[in-house]
Amino acid sequence: MIHARIIGTGSSAPKKVLTNHDLERMVETSDAWIMERTGIKERRVVERGQTTSDLAYEAAHRAIKAAGITAQDLDLIVVGTLTPDTAMPSLGCVLQARLHAKKAAAFDVYAACSGFLYGLSIADAFIRSGMHETILVVGAESLSRFTDWEDRTTCVLFGDGAGAIVVQRHAGKRGILSTHIHSDGSLGDLLHLPGGGASHPPTHDTVAKRMHFIKMKGNETFKVAVRALEDVVQETLDHNKVKPEDIDLLVPHQANLRIIQAMAKRLNMSMDKVVLTIHKYGNTSAASIPMALDEAVRDGRIRENSLILLEAFGGGLTWASALIRW
Numbered sequence: 001m002i003h004a005r006i007i008g009t010g011s012s013a014p015k016k017v018l019t020n021h022d023l024e025r026m027v028e029t030s031d032a033w034i035m036e037r038t039g040i041k042e043r044r045v046v047e048r049g050q051t052t053s054d055l056a057y058e059a060a061h062r063a064i065k066a067a068g069i070t071a072q073d074l075d076l077i078v079v080g081t082l083t084p085d086t087a088m089p090s091l092g093c094v095l096q097a098r099l100h101a102k103k104a105a106a107f108d109v110y111a112a113c114s115g116f117l118y119g120l121s122i123a124d125a126f127i128r129s130g131m132h133e134t135i136l137v138v139g140a141e142s143l144s145r146f147t148d149w150e151d152r153t154t155c156v157l158f159g160d161g162a163g164a165i166v167v168q169r170h171a172g173k174r175g176i177l178s179t180h181i182h183s184d185g186s187l188g189d190l191l192h193l194p195g196g197g198a199s200h201p202p203t204h205d206t207v208a209k210r211m212h213f214i215k216m217k218g219n220e221t222f223k224v225a226v227r228a229l230e231d232v233v234q235e236t237l238d239h240n241k242v243k244p245e246d247i248d249l250l251v252p253h254q255a256n257l258r259i260i261q262a263m264a265k266r267l268n269m270s271m272d273k274v275v276l277t278i279h280k281y282g283n284t285s286a287a288s289i290p291m292a293l294d295e296a297v298r299d300g301r302i303r304e305n306s307l308i309l310l311e312a313f314g315g316g317l318t319w320a321s322a323l324i325r326w
C-alpha cells in the first residue's frame with residue numbers, strides 16, 4: 001500500500017512576545033477574560049521588517065533537516081496561508097527561491113485556518129497518484145499584520161508563526177491514512193477580511209473603514225466550529241473504522257481552548273492526550289497544527305506507530321481533518 005509518510009517536521013515563531021497584560025494597555029480587556037474565554041496567555045508577533053516567508057523559511061529549513069533530505073529533493077511545495085508576503089508571487093514561490101528548491105513546483109492554498117490540512121490533503125493525493133514523491137507542506141502566517149489592534153473582540157486572539165513537514169512516498173502501513181476537507185461558503189461573512197481583494201482594492205476609503213483587518217462574529221463562528229468539527233472527526237473515525245480510544249494523540253487547530261476541550265470530551269479523551277500550544281502562541285491560523293505537531297515530535301509525545309488525529313476549522317468557512325499512523 002502506498003502512503004504519504006511524514007519524515008520530518010519543523011517550526012518557527014517570532015521572538016517578540018505580546019502578553020495579555022500588554023493588551024490590557026491597548027484595549028479594554030483583561031488577562032482574566034482572555035484566559036477564561038480563550039485559554040490564551042500570550043502570543044508571538046513579527047517585528048518590523050520580518051515577513052511570513054522568514055518564518056516559513058525557518059520552519060521549512062528545520063523540517064528538511066529533520067527529514068534528512070535536501071531542498072533539491074523536493075518536487076512540490078504547498079503552503080497554507082492567508083497572509084503571504086505578497087498577493088503575487090505566492091508564498092510557495094518565495095519559499096522555493098529561498099530554499100533553492102529548483103525541482104519543486106510551488107503554490108499556496110487559501111483555506112484560512114484549515115490551510116495546512118487542505119495542503120496535507122493535496123500532498124497525500126499527489127503522492128498516492130504517483131505524481132509527486134517528496135513534498136514540503138507548510139502553514140505560515142503573520143496575522144498580526146491584518147489584526148485590528150483597536151478591536152478587542154479579535155486582537156486578543158491571533159498570533160504569528162510557521163510550521164512545516166516533509167511528506168514522502170512510502171510503501172508500507174505508516175503514513176496519512178485519510179484526509180477529509182469541507183467548506184460552506186454561504187457562511188463566509190462570519191470570519192472575513194473584506195479589503196484588499198478585487199471587490200475592494202486598497203483606497204484611502206477602505207483603509208479609513210478598517211477593511212484590511214480580519215473581522216469575526218466570534219460567538220456564531222464558535223457554534224458552527226464545534227458542530228462541524230464533531231462531524232468531521234466522526235467521519236474520519238468511521239472512514240478508518242477506528243474508535244476514539246484508539247487515538248494516541250489529538251493535534252487540533254488552536255483557536256479556542258473551549259473548542260479543543262469540547263472535542264476532547266466528545267472523543268472521551270483526557271486532555272493529556274491533546275497537544276496544546278494556544279496558551280503561548282494564540283491562534284496562528286494555518287500554522288497552528290504543524291507548529292503543535294513539531295513540538296510533540298520533538299518532545300517525544302509522537303512516536304513510531306502513534307495514531308494521530310488532526311482537525312481544523314477556519315474562515316471560508318472551511319474545516320478539515322486527517323488521521324495519521326506515524
Ligand code: UT7
Nearest residue numbers: 029033037113152153156218219221222225255256313314
Ligand atoms: O480559527 C478560526 C476559527 N475561530 C474560532 O473558531 C473562534 C471562535 N470564537 C471564539 O473563540 C469566541 O467566540 C471568542 C473568544 C471570540 C469570544 O468568546 P465568547 O464567549 O463567544 O464571547 P462573546 O463574543 O459572546 O462576547 C461576550 C462579551 C461581550 O460583551 P457583552 O455584549 O456580553 O456585554 C463582548 O463585548 O465579552 C465581550 N468581549 C470582551 N471583553 C473583554 C469581547 N471581547 C472581549 C475582550 N475583553 N477581549
